Amino acid sequence: MWTPSPRWSIRPHQKDITVAYTAMHGVGAETLLGVFKKAGFAEPASVPEQHHPDPDFSTVPFPNPEEPGAMDLVQALAARTGADIAIANDPDADRCAVAVPTPAGWRILRGDEVGVLLADHLLRLGRTGTYATTVVSSQLLQSIAAAAGQPYAETLTGFKWIVRGGDETGVPLAYGYEEALGYCVAPDLVRDKTASPPRS
Secondary structure, X not given: OOOOOXXXXXXXXXXXXXXXXXXXXXXXXXXXXXXXXXXXXOOOEEOHHHOOOOOOOOOOOOOOOOOOOOOHHHHHHHHHHOOOEEEEEOOOOOOEEEEEEEOOEEEEOOHHHHHHHHHHHHHHOOOOOEEEEEOOOOOHHHHHHHHOOOOEEEEOOOHHHHOOHHHHHOOOEEEEEEOXXXXXXXXXXXXXXXXXXXXX
16 A cells, blocks of 8 residues: 655645745736635745736746746745745746755756655545646656556646546546646646645
């Protein structure tokens, strides 16, 4: 029987974390702050220069958290505030990047790493169904889904394919992600990638 490691566990009763956040000149801040408040977490520190929508994206050369330098301001804020984690949305808030502190400084997690951590969280919560990713993403999701006794689907790139992962297995989709920082954590509500966190 699958017994997950507690190392990266997300425990709903642990609310005492410090978060640094950037909306990267986009529309994600209002939703993220609302979700944090509803979940009982403290309001994250937000990069003031990037908190409100700005069509000129004046502080980043290219507003995608995957681009080198795009998360510099949120990582600097995280370091100043002693944050446990740094989170960045892209401007339309359908990508979510995460950075964590290490002895060598802040490290941005790859989309495959965040994707598998979210899947692990949902499996710990008992979310059953098909777990899906794409042909260009890591194979680790297949391994942890199999270990948890859940179906797995591998699709073409793009969420128009990922959300159909359950069609391949005959079991409704529980979760899907792609390595380009997109995650589908509530396919019964939103059949697309979203930067919103998984529901308990």
